[in-house]
Amino acid sequence: MKRYLAIFLAFTTMAVFAQQPEEIGTPDAARMADGLPQQALREVSVDKFEQEGYWKAYISTDSGFASGKLFNGSPLAKKPVQGEEELNMTDDKVLGVKVDFLRRGHSNVYINTTRPVPIEGITKTVSVWVAGRNYNHRLYLLIHDSRGHYFELYMGRLNYQGWKKLTVSVPPQQANGDNGIIQNNYHYTSNGGISVIGFRIEVDPMEAYGTYYVYFDDLRATTDLFAEGNRDPDDPKDDW
Numbered sequence: 129m130k131r132y133l134a135i136f137l138a139f140t141t142m143a144v145f146a147q148q149p150e151e152i153g154t155p156d157a158a159r160m161a162d163g164l165p166q167q168a169l170r171e172v173s174v175d176k177f178e179q180e181g182y183w184k185a186y187i188s189t190d191s192g193f194a195s196g197k198l199f200n201g202s203p204l205a206k207k208p209v210q211g212e213e214e215l216n217m218t219d220d221k222v223l224g225v226k227v228d229f230l231r232r233g234h235s236n237v238y239i240n241t242t243r244p245v246p247i248e249g250i251t252k253t254v255s256v257w258v259a260g261r262n263y264n265h266r267l268y269l270l271i272h273d274s275r276g277h278y279f280e281l282y283m284g285r286l287n288y289q290g291w292k293k294l295t296v297s298v299p300p301q302q303a304n305g306d307n308g309i310i311q312n313n314y315h316y317t318s319n320g321g322i323s324v325i326g327f328r329i330e331v332d333p334m335e336a337y338g339t340y341y342v343y344f345d346d347l348r349a350t351t352d353l354f355a356e357g358n359r360d361p362d363d364p365k366d367d368w
Contacts, residue, residue, distance in 0.1 A: 172351055175241075177344055202220060223239075229340070239344070241326055244324065245347075249320070265340075267284060272322065291345075
């Protein structure tokens, strides 16, 4: 009897890990740093969605049409990045994306930058405010690591009303330093980090009809800037 119970528990455990990732709470960059030496965590602004034409939306032409434009507005619950209050930076626009579906089925909407947006330091978490209009679509963050490898990070479902801050943690590279998302290189301190290249909305086929609207604002990251703050001022950058 004990043998059959052990086999049942083993298969149950495997099924839990095989499920599609779901929302289990907001990642905490400070807790990710617990027990790690030489940390200098700081929240930084990556993009405020203030430049017309910087983000492009598209979908496969046999699935529909997609377009994006800026609108006046901002989430009421959003708070400024610490240290930016005195800079008087413009922050009164949001990015709106409109999708007109031609058929119901599996499709993806891409919202990409015209060029990658680098994040200095070792990124722990990335967040963005999204008004998802309560559709059962899924949002992914698209990035390149320091070696130019492409990754997608699941941010959450868009099945809620109004604005919501979605946050994803960036998995650390594996111990051997050659697998996973590579953000640092012990040879060079100036060639690390990740670059944001956009978002992907995985469309729920049951809700791929009519017109869909989604809005984005305030892309941020919590990053470890220890190496940048401790690099010698006369140390040349290896970016030529």
